[in-house]
Amino acid sequence: MTTPRYPCQSPSAPSAAADSNAAPSSPTEDSARRRVLVRRVDEVESLDDLFLHCLPAFGGAYLRRIYTLLDAAIGAGCPMTVAIAGPVTVSGQQHTWLNPLLETGWIAYLSTTDAVCYHDGHRSLDGHRDPVHEVPIFGDDGALRDEGTIRVTDMAFDEQVLLDQDRFLSACLLQPEFQKKMTGTELRHLLGACYARQEQKNGIAPGLLATCHRLAIPILVGAPGDGSVFLNAMKLWAMKQAGLIPEFAFDLDVQAEVFESCAYHYHCLFQVPPGSLATLILGGGVPKNYNLQPEPGLSQVLGLSEVHGYTFDVQIVSAPITDGSLSSCPPAEAVTWGKVDKDVYQRTTESMQADYSMVMPFIVKALLDNRARYARWAEKMGEEALFAKHPKARGYLRSRDGYRLYDKRAQASEQLLAAVRNNAEWLAATLQYPLGAK
Numbered sequence: 001m002t003t004p005r006y007p008c009q010s011p012s013a014p015s016a017a018a019d020s021n022a023a024p025s026s027p028t029e030d031s032a033r034r035r036v037l038v039r040r041v042d043e044v045e046s047l048d049d050l051f052l053h054c055l056p057a058f059g060g061a062y063l064r065r066i067y068t069l070l071d072a073a074i075g076a077g078c079p080m081t082v083a084i085a086g087p088v089t090v091s092g093q094q095h096t097w098l099n100p101l102l103e104t105g106w107i108a109y110l111s112t113t114d115a116v117c118y119h120d121g122h123r124s125l126d127g128h129r130d131p132v133h134e135v136p137i138f139g140d141d142g143a144l145r146d147e148g149t150i151r152v153t154d155m156a157f158d159e160q161v162l163l164d165q166d167r168f169l170s171a172c173l174l175q176p177e178f179q180k181k182m183t184g185t186e187l188r189h190l191l192g193a194c195y196a197r198q199e200q201k202n203g204i205a206p207g208l209l210a211t212c213h214r215l216a217i218p219i220l221v222g223a224p225g226d227g228s229v230f231l232n233a234m235k236l237w238a239m240k241q242a243g244l245i246p247e248f249a250f251d252l253d254v255q256a257e258v259f260e261s262c263a264y265h266y267h268c269l270f271q272v273p274p275g276s277l278a279t280l281i282l283g284g285g286v287p288k289n290y291n292l293q294p295e296p297g298l299s300q301v302l303g304l305s306e307v308h309g310y311t312f313d314v315q316i317v318s319a320p321i322t323d324g325s326l327s328s329c330p331p332a333e334a335v336t337w338g339k340v341d342k343d344v345y346q347r348t349t350e351s352m353q354a355d356y357s358m359v360m361p362f363i364v365k366a367l368l369d370n371r372a373r374y375a376r377w378a379e380k381m382g383e384e385a386l387f388a389k390h391p392k393a394r395g396y397l398r399s400r401d402g403y404r405l406y407d408k409r410a411q412a413s414e415q416l417l418a419a420v421r422n423n424a425e426w427l428a429a430t431l432q433y434p435l436g437a438k
Contacts, residue, residue, distance in 0.1 A: 046373075047366035062352040066314055067363055069350055073278035073312035074367060075392025079108035079268045079403055080312075083291035085283030085327075086357075087152045088112075089120040090132060093357060094208040097364040102211055104371065105402040108277070109218040109264055111291035114227020117188055117209060117219065118165065121195055122157060124204040125164050131157045162228075168198070169232040179249040183257035187250075188212070188219040189406055191229070216404035220261050222290030224252060258297065260413060264405050265294035267412040269307065272403065276341075278312035282356040284319055284327020292339040299338055303426040304419055309340040315351035316359065371396045 039053040048071075055064040073080060082101075088094060101107065122131055135144065135156040144151055148159040172178070172194045178187070192213025199206055212219050224230050233250055240248040268277050281288050295309040319328035331349035334340040340349060374393040378386045387394045405412065420427070 046369055047362060048370055051366055059354075062350070063354075063359060065350050066316065066352050067366065069312060069314050069348060070280065070363065070367060071370065071392070072348070073314070074106055075395040076276070077274055077395035077398060078276050078278040078312060079272055080106050080278040080280055081108050081111065081291055083111040083279065083281045083283075083287040084116070085113060085285045085287045087115070087119065087155060089116050089208055090122070090152045090155045091357070092132065093360075094120065094211070095205055097361045098208065099206065099211045100368060101364050102215060102217060103400065104368070105398050105400040107217060108268055108403045109220060109405055110212060111220045111222065111287045113285075113287060114221050114224050114229050117191065117221065118169070118228040120207045120209050121165055121168060121198070122161050123207065124195065124198040124202050125161065125168060126202065128161055128164065129202065129204075131161045133157070166228065166232055169229060170236060173233055173236055173250055174248070179247065181251040181253050183253050183260055184221050184224050185218040185257060185260060185406060185409065187252065188221070215402050216406040217402065218260070218264065218406045218409065220257065220290060222286040224254070226286075258293075259416070260409055261290070262294045262297045262302070263409070263412040263416040266298055266304075266307070266416045266419070267405070267408065268403070271415070276311040279310045279314070281313070281315040281317065282360065284317045284325065288317070289326045292334055295339045296337055302420055303423050303430070309334070309338050311341050311344055311348055313340045313345070313349040316354050316356040317351060318353060318355055320353060
């Protein structure tokens with residue numbers, strides 16, 4: 001079943017909140033001209049007001065646009081994917097703003113790194129309560145090494161934390177449920193259950209993997225070999241090969257995981273209203289590219305028609321656009337690959353050069369406050385009256401249960417396999433090429 005795309009409006013148009021404070025235009029004024037109307041910070045009552053009315057220019061205007069696009073995507077009810085790189089779990093950001101964002105029900109799936117999944121377990125290890133502490137970025141790293149301290153930017157912990165994390169992961173990977181070939185999403189779902197039990201054992205707030213396990217949010221990792229979860233799988237494989245342990249049958253099915261990511265994208269496009277996806281990209285590298293990969297996988301590689309890229313693409317990356325890396329490429333470049341919808345990208349995408357850790361707590365807090373405000377209004381006036389007056393409230397107040405795509409992965413994969421079968425003739429033609437003689 002094909003559902004209609006979200007009929008996007010130009011983000012250059014003021015929001016409903018801004019409309020009520022805009023001065024009327026003169027008959028001769030250019031209708032496309034946006035006047036600079038601001039408020040004093042001591043007059044605004046919410047972060048939403050601050051983002052809309054107190055960031056008129058320069059980098060602040062970029063931040064305002066990022067915020068208004070996220071507000072529009074959430075209000076439109078678009079399932080949102082999140083790509084996040086960097087030491088987000090070492091620094092505790094999963095506990096401050098990432099988990100609260102995941103718990104809204106707005107997020108379909110997450111693309112990140114193996115390292116993010118690995119470091120998520122440190123705080124729940126036996127004997128290591130609150131193991132992370134701050135250190136200077138430009139301190140004496142030789143001295144830290146001598147004292148057995150590991151540094152990640154301005155976060156640090158004892159080397160014993162890593163050794164104990166490795167022991168914990170090895171014990172997890174030897175459990176019976178891991179002794180088979182599986183996708184990385186299944187690996188991280190199973191690890192999420194292990195992390196949750198360890199957190200409960202030691203009275204630690206749920207981390208990222210435990211939260212995604214509870215909400216059935218798939219966690220995709222495009223470079224699984226580039227991290228310590230897989231290093232521990234390698235250790236156990238090597239011990240099995242050397243005859244040191246009797247059995248270790250875990251195996252990662254990379255093809256199936258890539259197909260699964262495409263299946264989630266396809267499912268959201270054709271089975272979930274409004275038939276459009278949004279993405280929030282924080283940092284660059286493999287998580288960003290892997291998050292954008294399903295559309296060309298579906299349309300260019302599998303040859304499926306009526307597939308389109310992300311409607312909303314909101315990026316906060318630190319790499320300058322001139323460095324030519326995957327981290328720096330803006331939504332417009334992704335349009336040429338089909339990863340972002342070419343028909344709307346000039347109105348519904350933005351890439352801001354910044355450190356996401358500086359702005360995401362404020363953005364997420366503002367979005368959560370918006371939801372809370374709509375919820376209060378719904379109690380007073382009823383949902384239908386609220387949705388008629390404020391259409392964005394419907395998207396904000398979608399069920400906190402979320403999309404639970406991990407629970408639907410078999411259904412989504414079979415749906416995509418059916419589409420592949422129906423495209424057999426086109427696919428067969430892609431298998432022939434005049435190769436050079438051997």
